[in-house]
Amino acid sequence: MIKFQGTADYIASHDLSVAVNAAIALEKPLLIKGEPGTGKTLLAHEIAKALNKPLYTWHIKSTTTAQQGLYEYDAVSRLRDSQLGNDKVDNIANYINKGKLWQAFEADEKVILLIDEIDKADIEFPNDLLLELDKMQFFCYETGEEIIAKHRPIIIITSNNEKELPDAFLRRCFFHYISFPDRETLKEIVAVHYPNLEKQLVENAMQLFYAIRNQRNIKKKPSTSELIDWIKLLLVGKINAQELDDVMEGKRETPFLGALLKNEHDKAILR
């Protein structure tokens, strides 16, 4: 059986691997939620890498409809072609543009399908995909074909909680909430990204990071991805452990604070 344990570049906590493996084994979509920047989208990429399978990504926007994931029928270009007397016109299949779901369904091996930020779409969007995700099949009216997945893809769905998802949809998914990593895990994550960092620098950087994160009134807490970016800036700016020490003692301001805090209100609090 295929098992996911994280990769060299991605530390998956044990509960996350259990969730992913359950979703793979039972061939159910896995809904991932969590604070922004905790690696929700990255997960699908890493699963693809770990299992060595192709990845299909479907990014959802506010205007995305469920139908676009299945296929789109391009009537306009068919009409135009008919005027020009093109032979293609006779076969309607020439004007069906396959969506990501169709592509994933007809792939010759098990693939990973990422439906990214499903909460951005219209409220009806998840309801329109119920059957497709459950049975992994759909019907193409124009050609009269029944599209059935050759291999049920591993579906990862991410959500940022901007809208609630309907119950019927939730019932068809497994659910995992990526909580913010604890100190040890976070250290591992940093080590994966920057293996040769000076120990004291990491220690001080983490301490500062947690101090900022634990400020109570902060609107947008910095998360893993912000920490990684910030450490990168510290390296580029050649900030050393001593300088971070000074920050903690209040002798100077936090360098590159903009990488951690993204709005004025939060920065003002820290000062």
Added chain:
Amino acid sequence: MFLDFFLFLKEKGIPVTLREYLDLLAALDKNLLEYNVDDFYFLSRTVLVKNEEHLDTYDQIFGVYFKGIEQIQSSELLNIPDEWLRKNGERLFSREELENIKSQGDLESLLDRMAELLKEQKERHQGGNKWIGTGGTSPFGAYGYNPEGVRIGQDKSRHRKAVKVWDKRGFKDLSQDEELETRNMKMALRKLRILSREGRTEEIDLNKTIKSTAKNSGMLEVEMVPSKKNVVKVLLLFDIGGSMDDHIALCSQLFSAAKYEFKHLEFFYFHNCLYENVWKQNERRWEEKTPTESVFNTFNDDYRVVFVGDASMSPYEIFSPQGSVEHYNEEPGQVWLQRMIEHFPYFVWLNPVPKTEWKYTQSIGMIQKIMKGRMFPLTIKGIEKAVGILKKKDKGTPVV
């Protein structure tokens, strides 16, 4: 297998269905686990819980049910992300108290402790201080430390007895009814759909295309239109604090249903009557105010305005300058209400007080008059009626 556990979860308010149970069995059947409790905990959590709001409840239930299985450490059981704890806990507990509760771990003592806290709070309340829940953080969307929290609030309001509820009924299943109620509310609100074609052209307009193609002597001339979308915009104005505390549960249901149904949803709070300022975060109501005037400027008149409030106050608060109980208001509340409904011709008032009791409160009648009869009880029926009225512009004549 684990049927008892499953039923126990359902009883305690985690919305699990047969499907989740079968999924769990299937997962166990696949031998995914190495038969240790940690893994079982992770697996069952993934399969059974579909919403992070339920995670902490789940953790507690799991702890109680599998008590005695030593491999699970209590820290793992109460692996509650800090934020939800804070969001839910803020209302009732201080940080230290929360820490305390967490360290107590098991459900029984946790509930006891909670009952105790409530008792204290009740007493303080009678002593004249404000309830923590009312003075402080926003009551909307949070159900207290665990789902039973709502029940406390409700029973308190009806019988004015906080503690007794805990003896038995605290454990009574509540989430399910509530789920049903939000669902009904969602369905009622859904009728407020105003479909219109706006924005990007993405559909082919067949009739127009045929016409222009014919005009174009048979050469294809494609005409596109935007697709139909629900464009209704809603502005919710909640009365908060004071006598509204009794209706928190109902209002938060309405809020979550509305949040689900409407893409364009804005909300503000006010206290008792509308005055020159409204606010978005109740805990920061004195620092971050929005002038009511600027609400007129920000939102155009196609917003549907829904007032939610019990309209129960002293008549002075409506018709007299400086009548507000909280601050110095130069102009009386009714002036601001008038301005509001002049700017927004689509409006209703939803009142959580049962309609049969309206006649006993003078101010309800006054507001009803200002609202030109557009006040409805906050019930499913009432919402349905209100939604119907919301589609009609106010033309000066009272409805009903």
